[in-house]
Amino acid sequence: MFENKKTVIFETLGLILGCISMSVGINAFLKPHTIAPGGLSGLSVVLNKVTGVNVSVIMLVICVPLILCTIKIMGMKTSMKTLFGTVVFSIILQLTDGLSRMNLANDVLLSALAGGVLVGLALGIMFKADASTGGTDLIALVLSKKFPNLKPTQFMSCLDGLVVISSGIVNHSIETALYSGVALLVIVKIADIVMEGFESSKAYFIISEKPEELRARITADLNRGLTIFNARGGYTNNDKDVFLVVLNQKRQETALKRLVKQVDSTAFLIVTDVHEVLGNGFKEIQ
Incomplete structure (x- = not known):
């Protein structure tokens, strides 16, 4: 019983810390330059640029139906935990939205690196805490059910690639897509370091x-x-x-x-x- 409470507390703290780090990374560095390094958060940044709708609202609109569609695949417990993570992330993303208008970094490359570090740190923390805010993995699960010959990981790679490319399209700049690719590489590397440590x-x-x-x-x-x-x-x-x-x-x-x-x-x-x-x-x- 005590061990179970410790696990819940650990997961909740990991989720909150991860959501704060990811929200700051997106709002302070990625969103102002339409840098979209894959994932549902990146897709939301692109759609925000096109529609003007708040990133947190876009995430909820996309993620909640996806979670409901994947209950049979992931199970009720995992789905509800993911839904909770999505709601918490959307709330913190909205609370930190003011950072996107503060122009903390005008250099696009530095913004891509800083945002990538913060988002990668967030993902690493949440992975270690077994917490989740949903993402393109949910879309990949749905698509893999429709096309069973293809693996979810293949869909995830394609989706992340499309998000990176779309950032350049909506910003009318190939450089934006390249910066999004740089941020994606940083995110993956930082998340790995948080998960595995610096020990070799x-x-x-x-x-x-x-x-x-x-x-x-x-x-x-x-x-x-x-x-x-x-x-x-x-x-x-x-x-x-x-x-x-x-x-x-x-x-x-x-x-x-x-x-x-x-x-x-x-x-x-x-x-x-x-x-x-x-x-x-x-x-x-x-």
Whole structure:
């Protein structure tokens, strides 16, 4: 019961913080220059330019019917949570609408970057809190039901691309579309950073003719654990041990390479980037 309350509070706070950041990004930096970096918010900015109707009103008019149409697909609980997020976002977007008339940044590129950072930060926060304000993913769900041979992600990519292009059309400037594309790239990158953090981990696969000495040195000198796989050489047909070592500190990466060279200069190393590492010695599994 207590854990459930904590989850609700976490999701609500994440939603509110995300909505504030996204609203400021849209009203202060994107909307004044008709920069529309995909998504339902970007589409609303484009339609606002054409019709003059408030962005928050456009979002409600588009999103509410979509949520009702996708109840069977998403389920009642998820749909109601998304509807709540849409309403909260629309309210905060309306409250911060005055920012769009303050001319905080006249440089279009800086506006695209600043708006992209704030919207990306908002999406990352909401993704981590499992909150949602709806968006083009709802349109993609509806279209994928009509055209089952195509994936929702394909529709989302097409829709985002169309929104970016339409921003240039309504503003009669190809530069606006390019700035919208820049903002979209920034949003995706910032959202990924918020979700995954700045930590970069690497996995090392090591094959050595001196496996026992190397194992002892890695565990003693680096104080790191490792996993040993039994393998067989395809060329020699000899049995070999393959070590897997995962590191998240640059200093230890250099130390590991130096250590391997000292123990066995003929060792074979494969180094690969790791998307995310969870568990003992790394980030806790949430």
